[in-house]
Amino acid sequence: MPSQTFFNLSEEKKKRLIAGAMKEFSSKSLNDASISNIVKNSKISRGSFYQYFEDKKDLYFYLIGKFRYNYRQLMFKCFQEEEGDFFKGYKAFGEKYIRLIMESEKFGFFENMYMHMNYQINQEARVDFDHADHQKLPEGKRIIDVVDKSQLKMATDKDIIDILRYILSMLNDTIMEGFWKELSITQTQELFVKRLEWITYGVKIIKEKEASQ
Amino acid sequence: MPSQTFFNLSEEKKKRLIAGAMKEFSSKSLNDASISNIVKNSKISRGSFYQYFEDKKDLYFYLIGKFRYNYRQLMFKCFQEEEGDFFKGYKAFGEKYIRLIMESEKFGFFENMYMHMNYQINQEARVDFDHADHQKLPEGKRIIDVVDKSQLKMATDKDIIDILRYILSMLNDTIMEGFWKELSITQTQELFVKRLEWITYGVKIIKEKEASQ
DNA sequence: ATTATATGTGACAAGTTGTCATTAATCAAG
DNA sequence: CTTGATTAATGACAACTTGTCACATATAAT
Numbered sequence: 001m002p003s004q005t006f007f008n009l010s011e012e013k014k015k016r017l018i019a020g021a022m023k024e025f026s027s028k029s030l031n032d033a034s035i036s037n038i039v040k041n042s043k044i045s046r047g048s049f050y051q052y053f054e055d056k057k058d059l060y061f062y063l064i065g066k067f068r069y070n071y072r073q074l075m076f077k078c079f080q081e082e083e084g085d086f087f088k089g090y091k092a093f094g095e096k097y098i099r100l101i102m103e104s105e106k107f108g109f110f111e112n113m114y115m116h117m118n119y120q121i122n123q124e125a126r127v128d129f130d131h132a133d134h135q136k137l138p139e140g141k142r143i144i145d146v147v148d149k150s151q152l153k154m155a156t157d158k159d160i161i162d163i164l165r166y167i168l169s170m171l172n173d174t175i176m177e178g179f180w181k182e183l184s185i186t187q188t189q190e191l192f193v194k195r196l197e198w199i200t201y202g203v204k205i206i207k208e209k210e211a212s213q
Numbered sequence: 214m215p216s217q218t219f220f221n222l223s224e225e226k227k228k229r230l231i232a233g234a235m236k237e238f239s240s241k242s243l244n245d246a247s248i249s250n251i252v253k254n255s256k257i258s259r260g261s262f263y264q265y266f267e268d269k270k271d272l273y274f275y276l277i278g279k280f281r282y283n284y285r286q287l288m289f290k291c292f293q294e295e296e297g298d299f300f301k302g303y304k305a306f307g308e309k310y311i312r313l314i315m316e317s318e319k320f321g322f323f324e325n326m327y328m329h330m331n332y333q334i335n336q337e338a339r340v341d342f343d344h345a346d347h348q349k350l351p352e353g354k355r356i357i358d359v360v361d362k363s364q365l366k367m368a369t370d371k372d373i374i375d376i377l378r379y380i381l382s383m384l385n386d387t388i389m390e391g392f393w394k395e396l397s398i399t400q401t402q403e404l405f406v407k408r409l410e411w412i413t414y415g416v417k418i419i420k421e422k423e424a425s426q
Numbered sequence: 427a428t429t430a431t432a433t434g435t436g437a438c439a440a441g442t443t444g445t446c447a448t449t450a451a452t453c454a455a456g
Numbered sequence: 457c458t459t460g461a462t463t464a465a466t467g468a469c470a471a472c473t474t475g476t477c478a479c480a481t482a483t484a485a486t
Binding site for chain 1: 242244299300327328329330331332333336363364365366367376379382383386389390392393407408411412413414415416417418419
């Protein structure tokens with residue numbers, strides 16, 4: 001987490017630093033980016049940088065948190081609008097989310113983020129993120145409360161959360177694939193929906209007699 | 214790709230170098246590993262290293278190729294044994310594959326590989342791998358020829374390949390999760406089978422009248 | 427005006443990578 | 457053998473990193 005010193009900074013200086021960092025991270029991965037470049041870009045001294053941030057990762061996670069769309073809020077809204085329908089709700093959410101990421105003016109940043117994101121970093125960032133606790137849903141409501149559980153085969157809340165989370169990781173995978181193969185927004189959305197259909201309805205043809213499965 | 218010079222090396226020297234590299238990569242990610250350590254470990258000069266490999270990645274991809282289990286062969290065998298049944302075949306393959314990775318004496322190497330693998334690296338390694346062309350199935354047979362397509366909803370071969378490939382990426386995700394959460398082999402296998410069931414049979418309860426879906 | 431406290435600074439040690447002129451070993455042919 | 461030609465090995469080097477730290481400079485509080 002950035003130090004208090006950083007948050008005390010004048011808006012002008014904070015903006016300068018964020019812009020300098022975004023410039024670097026928009027063309028380079030976390031690993032290839034250098035602090036030297038960032039301090040040059042933002043015209044602050046090296047010593048100051050280390051007064052604000054522990055290291056490069058600390059700054060990067062801060063930026064991810066700052067520019068990460070509030071997907072929980074969006075997901076909540078989509079499920080609500082589709083009256084809890086699992087397929088329709090997630091479809092709406094996924095399509096909107098893909099558009100937000102791929103249409104963002106921070107395209108370069110997100111592209112690098114997705115292409116170079118690994119499990120380790122993702123988990124670390126998530127811990128950071130959860131800890132910050134920005135993202136509480138209104139009135140303590142949880143996504144799971146707005147999903148129509150009667151549609152799903154899962155019995156426990158734990159399994160429902162599991163499947164929701166798993167589809168989120170599928171969505172992220174699909175976005176990566178979209179960036180890598182330079183798919184259009186529409187193509188990426190279609191790929192996502194195809195996979196969502198697989199998971200929702202299954203890939204196997206079930207014959208009448210074994211339909212009890 | 215390593216240079217011809219590397220392949221011309223005496224077995225002793227090659228082994229020394231591979232061992233020195235494995236030592237480094239077993240406790241560090243690709244990014245944290247240093248060539249300086251590798252050449253120290255294997256007692257070769259810095260200049261020689263660059264005569265054998267373009268850079269750190271070049272060596273790393275070579276090792277991945279070398280130690281990567283021949284999953285295609287294994288997959289082929291499993292589908293054959295289960296008479297092409299999609300669920301049974303992939304279940305058998307996934308369980309065996311998880312055991313191979315997590316029981317390997319190269320655990321540290323694989324753990325680091327999985328935890329720090331990102332889309333970019335994965336794709337680059339795959340290109341390297343495909344190019345090397347080690348891994349041709351016997352007699353030009355393809356996995357798709359041994360899968361019972363009549364069980365699946367997909368109409369085209371392209372879609373079948375897509376779903377097979379997608380489940381492979383789900384399997385890798387599950388292994389990452391296993392490493393991260395320090396799950397046992399059995400727990401990781403169970404998680405995989407649960408997800409495979411989701412994808413195979415769908416997560417949604419289908420009522421009689423809409424069963425035509 | 428005088429302490430405290432909070433910020434800003436760049437030179438620095440200790441590390442990294444990739445290169446390259448030079449030296450050493452190996453091989454082929456007269 | 458000996459002489460060239462090819463191929464391989466070497467470590468010093470420039471050019472970059474990163475994180476630290478003694479010091480300079482603001483700002484606030486008494």
